[in-house]
Amino acid sequence: MIKIFKPKLAFVILLSAVLLLSCLYANIVSVQISKFNGTTIVLDAGHGGRDGGSVGDNGTIEKTINLEYTLALKEKLVKAGYKVELTRKTDDGLYSNAAPNKKQSDMNARFKIIEKTNPNLIVSIHMNSFRDHSAHGATTYYRKGDKASMTVANLIQQSLNTYCDAPSSTAKVGDYYILNCSYYSAVLIECGFLSNAEEESMLNSTEYKNKIVDAIFSAILLYFG
Ligand SMILES: [Zn+2]
Incomplete structure (x- = not known):
């Protein structure tokens, strides 16, 4: 027994x-x-479909790399407990093929997703291009007149300045549709210059992508922390 x-x-x-x-x-x-329950972020991969955005010196198409960075950021945010809504999930644009003005149609579709989601923050991901091929670094833009947008943009810029090759010391006001189309807090990040061959190559590397995405992610954590 x-x-x-x-x-x-x-x-x-x-x-x-x-x-x-x-x-x-x-x-x-x-x-x-x-802790992050109810915090919702719209991630917007710039361009898509027939609108490729900038093209790098070595042929990188902006829409493609924007989506890669956006999906990497989404993964991190979802793992941390945020609710994430994407505007664009694939290579395609959001315009209707029947629309006479496809850019306007695409922007309207993004606006509708934002309105439906009612987010705490919109983060739009882009890559930059400039005629001076020496221009380089990441820059964060925010919606004019919105204090919360400015605060989170400055946190992101500081984080990018710390972790990445980013020459701007402060975030800037941005005159972009995605920032101004609604009253939600919004930032747009130009992660680097595809017109700079050296930076284009870095932006295409997994290591640098992770650095940029980590910098944005940690700033968002800090903002909502
Ligand atoms: Zn762009």
């Missing part, structure tokens, strides 16, 4: 300990996730 009972008791104690630890772990995870 004793020989049979002891292993059973040991098993029950072990099982209880495992269950207790599982419950504690589940609580820790749920507390971490619930």
Whole structure:
């Protein structure tokens, strides 16, 4: 009897300990996730479809790399417990093929997604281009007159300045449709210059992409923290 009972008791104690630890772990995870419950971010990959955006010195098409960065940022935010809505999920633009003005149609579709989502923040991802091929670095823009947009944009810019090759010291007011189409807080990040062959090559590397995405992600965490 004793020989049979002891292993059973040991098993029950072990099982209880495992269950207790599982419950504690589940609580820790749920507390971490619930911290961001209800915080919703719209991620907007710039351009798409027939609108490729800038083209790099070595042929990088902006719309493609914008989506790669956007999806990488989405993954991090979702893992951290944020609700994320994308405007563009594929290479395609959001315009109707029947629309006479495809750019306007595309922008209207993005606006509708933003309105429907009712987000706490909009983050639009782009790559820059300039006739002076030496121009380089990441720049963050925000919606004019919106203090929250300016605050988060400055946090993102500071983070980019720390982790990446970004010459701008402060974020700038941006005159872009995605920033001004609604009253939600919004930032637009030009992650670097495709017109600079050296930077184009860096932007295409997984290592630099992770640096930029980490910089944006950590600034968003800090903002909502
Ligand atoms: Zn662009």
